[in-house]
Amino acid sequence: MAEVVTTLAGAIASARSARREDGPVPRGMPEDVLAAAAESLGPPDVPADGIGADAALRRLATMLAEYGLDLAHPRAAAHLQPPPLTVAVAADTLASAGNASLDTYDSGPSAIAVERWVVRSLTRLAGLGERADGVLTPGGSMSNLLGLLLARDTAGLARGIDVRRSGVGALRRPVVFCSELAHFSVHRACAALGLGEQAVQPVAVDEHHRMRPEALAAALRGLGDDRTPVAIIATAGSTDFGSVDPLPELAEIAAEHAVWLHVDAAYGFGALFSERLSERLAGLELADSVTVDLHKLGWQPAATSALLVADANAFSALERTVSYLNPADDSEAGYDGLLGRSLQTTRRPDAIKVAASLLAHGRAGLGRMVDVCHELAVHAQRRIAAEPELELISPAELTTVVFRYGGGAHADPDHLDRINSDLRRRLLESGVALIGRTTVRGTRPDDAERVCVKFTLLNQTATAGDIDELIDRVLLAGRACARRTEEGAA
Amino acid sequence: MAEVVTTLAGAIASARSARREDGPVPRGMPEDVLAAAAESLGPPDVPADGIGADAALRRLATMLAEYGLDLAHPRAAAHLQPPPLTVAVAADTLASAGNASLDTYDSGPSAIAVERWVVRSLTRLAGLGERADGVLTPGGSMSNLLGLLLARDTAGLARGIDVRRSGVGALRRPVVFCSELAHFSVHRACAALGLGEQAVQPVAVDEHHRMRPEALAAALRGLGDDRTPVAIIATAGSTDFGSVDPLPELAEIAAEHAVWLHVDAAYGFGALFSERLSERLAGLELADSVTVDLHKLGWQPAATSALLVADANAFSALERTVSYLNPADDSEAGYDGLLGRSLQTTRRPDAIKVAASLLAHGRAGLGRMVDVCHELAVHAQRRIAAEPELELISPAELTTVVFRYGGGAHADPDHLDRINSDLRRRLLESGVALIGRTTVRGTRPDDAERVCVKFTLLNQTATAGDIDELIDRVLLAGRACARRTEEGAA
Numbered sequence: 001m002a003e004v005v006t007t008l009a010g011a012i013a014s015a016r017s018a019r020r021e022d023g024p025v026p027r028g029m030p031e032d033v034l035a036a037a038a039e040s041l042g043p044p045d046v047p048a049d050g051i052g053a054d055a056a057l058r059r060l061a062t063m064l065a066e067y068g069l070d071l072a073h074p075r076a077a078a079h080l081q082p083p084p085l086t087v088a089v090a091a092d093t094l095a096s097a098g099n100a101s102l103d104t105y106d107s108g109p110s111a112i113a114v115e116r117w118v119v120r121s122l123t124r125l126a127g128l129g130e131r132a133d134g135v136l137t138p139g140g141s142m143s144n145l146l147g148l149l150l151a152r153d154t155a156g157l158a159r160g161i162d163v164r165r166s167g168v169g170a171l172r173r174p175v176v177f178c179s180e181l182a183h184f185s186v187h188r189a190c191a192a193l194g195l196g197e198q199a200v201q202p203v204a205v206d207e208h209h210r211m212r213p214e215a216l217a218a219a220l221r222g223l224g225d226d227r228t229p230v231a232i233i234a235t236a237g238s239t240d241f242g243s244v245d246p247l248p249e250l251a252e253i254a255a256e257h258a259v260w261l262h263v264d265a266a267y268g269f270g271a272l273f274s275e276r277l278s279e280r281l282a283g284l285e286l287a288d289s290v291t292v293d294l295h296k297l298g299w300q301p302a303a304t305s306a307l308l309v310a311d312a313n314a315f316s317a318l319e320r321t322v323s324y325l326n327p328a329d330d331s332e333a334g335y336d337g338l339l340g341r342s343l344q345t346t347r348r349p350d351a352i353k354v355a356a357s358l359l360a361h362g363r364a365g366l367g368r369m370v371d372v373c374h375e376l377a378v379h380a381q382r383r384i385a386a387e388p389e390l391e392l393i394s395p396a397e398l399t400t401v402v403f404r405y406g407g408g409a410h411a412d413p414d415h416l417d418r419i420n421s422d423l424r425r426r427l428l429e430s431g432v433a434l435i436g437r438t439t440v441r442g443t444r445p446d447d448a449e450r451v452c453v454k455f456t457l458l459n460q461t462a463t464a465g466d467i468d469e470l471i472d473r474v475l476l477a478g479r480a481c482a483r484r485t486e487e488g489a490a
Numbered sequence: 491m492a493e494v495v496t497t498l499a500g501a502i503a504s505a506r507s508a509r510r511e512d513g514p515v516p517r518g519m520p521e522d523v524l525a526a527a528a529e530s531l532g533p534p535d536v537p538a539d540g541i542g543a544d545a546a547l548r549r550l551a552t553m554l555a556e557y558g559l560d561l562a563h564p565r566a567a568a569h570l571q572p573p574p575l576t577v578a579v580a581a582d583t584l585a586s587a588g589n590a591s592l593d594t595y596d597s598g599p600s601a602i603a604v605e606r607w608v609v610r611s612l613t614r615l616a617g618l619g620e621r622a623d624g625v626l627t628p629g630g631s632m633s634n635l636l637g638l639l640l641a642r643d644t645a646g647l648a649r650g651i652d653v654r655r656s657g658v659g660a661l662r663r664p665v666v667f668c669s670e671l672a673h674f675s676v677h678r679a680c681a682a683l684g685l686g687e688q689a690v691q692p693v694a695v696d697e698h699h700r701m702r703p704e705a706l707a708a709a710l711r712g713l714g715d716d717r718t719p720v721a722i723i724a725t726a727g728s729t730d731f732g733s734v735d736p737l738p739e740l741a742e743i744a745a746e747h748a749v750w751l752h753v754d755a756a757y758g759f760g761a762l763f764s765e766r767l768s769e770r771l772a773g774l775e776l777a778d779s780v781t782v783d784l785h786k787l788g789w790q791p792a793a794t795s796a797l798l799v800a801d802a803n804a805f806s807a808l809e810r811t812v813s814y815l816n817p818a819d820d821s822e823a824g825y826d827g828l829l830g831r832s833l834q835t836t837r838r839p840d841a842i843k844v845a846a847s848l849l850a851h852g853r854a855g856l857g858r859m860v861d862v863c864h865e866l867a868v869h870a871q872r873r874i875a876a877e878p879e880l881e882l883i884s885p886a887e888l889t890t891v892v893f894r895y896g897g898g899a900h901a902d903p904d905h906l907d908r909i910n911s912d913l914r915r916r917l918l919e920s921g922v923a924l925i926g927r928t929t930v931r932g933t934r935p936d937d938a939e940r941v942c943v944k945f946t947l948l949n950q951t952a953t954a955g956d957i958d959e960l961i962d963r964v965l966l967a968g969r970a971c972a973r974r975t976e977e978g979a980a
Contacts, residue, residue: 008498057581140835302591346783
């Protein structure tokens, strides 16, 4: 373990000398990065002989620093991908070095204790009751999949069908409700779980990008007898807008129809650290299951996701006794692992970095980081609203702002689509700034989807001045792209 | 990043002073570990205020060292869980610190290049052709699930059914063939994917624990018209025995019936590093998909699994275009991420540690480690065979040996079951040694399942002397448990 530190220190020195100063992403095109990687790593074959740990690590560290993404750069503002906390990175090294696994007691006794502590701390923060439980997963998409799996099997059991044994073919046509803006991982999970994507029934949102409860209630009432409602998926922090579905109203409808309520709080959960923003998650405590991504508003290295459940019995769909892992007499004697909470067997103890971060910074420290990023987003929103060349599309609910270059009423909307996608690409290719891009449909029924750009602000060391400079770069790039588009049209 | 090293160094000093000398696991009962964790971490609640990074990390490092599993200890011999390579742990820290993700180009440009390099190197080592591709996953169970998902959707398409859209309800009763000894993750994957566990049709094994090809062929021939054969799952390295199913024969049967052949080589793949053992994997190149776990015979920290596929088009079942991640014009311009190869969205670059390890040690270095562990297993096998108090159940195919204490014909087999489970528990509770346990059915049809113990040897720094001492400890514990059982019976 001490060797690790020596080896690392050498690699870090190489990485530092290779680090770019000019922006968060490498200048140039993807093929340039692939060429650099090919030069650094050699032909794509396991080499016959090794070059030793120090040389190998220096080579990788240099290449990663020179051609990688620098999330600590103040102009990295594209995705829900934070610069991670120092304490979390160091604790993650303890996890790698120890190589404990969480499936059985004897594959990681203390790591299991740490995960239990982290899960319990998170269920309490969520306001779930004493029967709550949870498990860490390799990402928000997997947490959503796992939540939907538990919902699916619970819905089957309620109808006398053991879906785990018999398969979903035995279920009447399954239906999963979610808002039009729900994360695409819901659709993917339905496909993976054998429900089919056609099971997804999208529910309309209001002008604040929140699911309309009355539309959900109507959809449930109108469901034919040949359909099995599997789950309602609420979103607490949509990826683009940070909008939170009206959880108390949705929970009431779910309870009335006895349908599982899963809340995808992958992005929004971190708001609970902030005294100022936690109110936005009111109603989360009414969920049957919750997705939490602490590698978003929690500053952990990926992946640090969790699925929390209101009732530990929900995991019974995953229970399994395996003679070489968890024989019954071991479980009876208290030698329990966490195999029965996960689709994974070997499982990395991602909880170690979470425990270290919660202890190191506390709720107050993490709350301050959330507030700082929210304030950066509010600052960006004000500046965008004040800029005549920019159109604010969606205000800062959490830490994102969606906007559009050149949104004047006179401009051709297709031209503007082109300009907005070009300006983001121009910033990316020049390497000076990394911003997000998405499409947004207007509020009228016939409105088309329009290309917009987006800031996702998760760097708590960035300043209002950095945001201003970022917006200045967007304006410059926008003007250049507008000129080019006009020349092309002329 | 330099801060990480400083913070780590402090934590490691604490961990070193807390490290146990006497054995690989903490002495005592699980509740002692939970109590120690509770004392170290405090009540299970996010603390209001933090104690700082250094203090938090020291607290965790101390607790993990004192109450955790020490895989570098020569008497840690229970699971397929190696002490990880220094270069891999250090490279994993680069991954955590950079926090790149593999889903989109702009979430990790150089990390994506590294994964492409690693995947290509592994497909070549497996002997798959130029159309091969692959993806890293969070573990062997997930790789098996993903392979079976691709098989399921391919089988559907061959019958004109888009399973991804319509769900498995549209398939005629699905069947998945695997050996009786296939890993339980196959059953779990069938349940998760909506096929149901009843889809699993186990095929008999021979006396060397390998699937009988003629039994498989007969099962396929006997399949009714109302059944859809989804996949044949071969095992290359069974968990307990290291046995490898006859891949060339199975591939021939799969081709004849046009059924997907998935090879679960989670454990066995690493044999390809060894010149001496690689022949055992002959036929692997005929698979449609392969599970590889480099956190087993590859000395990586978990999770470092991969699913390899013979034809990159197999991933089309997972393709997805998302406006905020991979708009079509980005993909056309070469700004491609790896979203379409995975059920995950944010995905940690586990390939970085693999690339570092392959470069550092080469095939020769990793092959030597495989050979050393195999030789340790052969040494254990010989000693066990020579010990009158022990019965060798299964020889060392790869790096495991299964045996039984007190296997004399005169002994009551139920008593012996009890003694064998007790002796493993006794070693575990005393903390002096960690060995595996499993059940094995005899070769005659009426034979009952019997409790056995097992060594899984993945510590290449252990010596033959260490193995002898481990066996001595087993003998001592076995005698003590036998005495106690006899006294109880008397």
